[in-house]
Amino acid sequence: MTVMIGPYEPHHRAAVTGLLQRSLLPEDAAEAAEIVDLLAGSTGFVAIDGDAPDGEVVGVALASPGHHDPTVGHLDLLAVDPGHRRHGHARALVAAVEELLRERGLTAVQVSGNAPTHAWPGVDVRYTPALCALGALGYVHDRTAWNMTAELVEGSPALRETRAAQERLAESHVVVREATPADLPELLPVIAAEWGAAWVAEVERAVAGHGGCHLAIRDGAPVGFAAWGGCRPSWFGPMGTLPAAAGLGIGGMLLRRCLRDQADRGLRRVQIGWVGPVSFYSSAADAVVERVFFLLTKPL
Structure with a gap:
């Protein structure tokens, strides 16, 4: 298997959308195109399978400087095709992103929502392989966030x-x-x-x-x-x-x-994102805490 790491370019949009549709939880995969559009200002890298026809995109990592603190980078997206996991692609993609942020003078990287352009508050705990991979790369869980779900x-x-x-x-x-x-x-x-x-x-x-x-x-x-x-x-x-x-x-x-x-x-189901007042949404819309996210950080 020959996999190459290269810069993410606008022409990768459709391929990355397809990758997310294959790789994410159903509720996220359904909005893959919107997530890619939302992160259009991010930069990063793709992993391309050189053995596949036309070079299939099998992994992506995107990052951006913090909107609140521009000295801190944010890992906005990390995804690897399920059929290409456990081959070191996530490690290579994250290493490339970290080096890019380091070259730009940033001092740390967070895996947390870079509001206002964030698709998640952090890493959904159901993406357990991602949490394990990031932990192995030195990322430390320092906060927890949650969404609430309202049934429409x-x-x-x-x-x-x-x-x-x-x-x-x-x-x-x-x-x-x-x-x-x-x-x-x-x-x-x-x-x-x-x-x-x-x-x-x-x-x-x-x-x-x-x-x-x-x-x-x-x-x-x-x-x-x-x-x-x-x-x-x-x-x-x-x-x-x-x-x-x-x-x-x-x-x-x-x-x-x-x-x-x-x-x-x-x-038929709506996510109330990155919730603070749980009791208010429970009372006003019968919403329940459902998605839980780990927020992680690593010094560069």
Whole structure:
């Protein structure tokens, strides 16, 4: 078997999409094309089987400098075809990525979501071979993150109607509606000031057509928002309510409006990504903690 490691180029997109469809868990494989598009700004390497016709791509590793801390690199994607594992391809790909990051002056590499362009918070624990490979290469598990899953079945709490809640909010002079591109000049500075630049980019992508976003507006100004599809079509988030509007029930109502959008697009299960307030999503949408991710790091 002759496998060569070379730079990832735009013309590898279709081949890498096919690789991910063969290599990832079903819920990730279904969004392989969206994941590849999301990581279009990453750089890295592919492993190519020189014995296969036209040189089949059998492995990929992509990385990027941290958006929050540019001195730290992020391993955004690592995948090896199931039929080509245990031949050292992951080791060679990761070594090439590490050398690239080292040459660029970075001091460490993290296997954690590089918001706002992240397909996962870290490594899903069900990708056990990847965790074992990374551990053998010196990566240390230092944090854990989790997603929650909401079942989008008619009659479920996740799809509870929002009309009554909207009427109650109207009594407090809060109007609820779907966001449009015309809302962004006023909405994005509010998000940047309260929650940071990463959420700005995710909301921009959602409103631009990758997903959707709903707003709560009081006295003409946004006081809450919820978005979906900014990173992946089946993922919900981000969402936020300004402190001055807390306690009005805005969050739960905006959440369910987004989940209804996703249900209308044929989704039956939605991931609430990188969750903080577990109890809120459990109460508002009957969501349960399901996907668990290890976040790892290694000095360069």
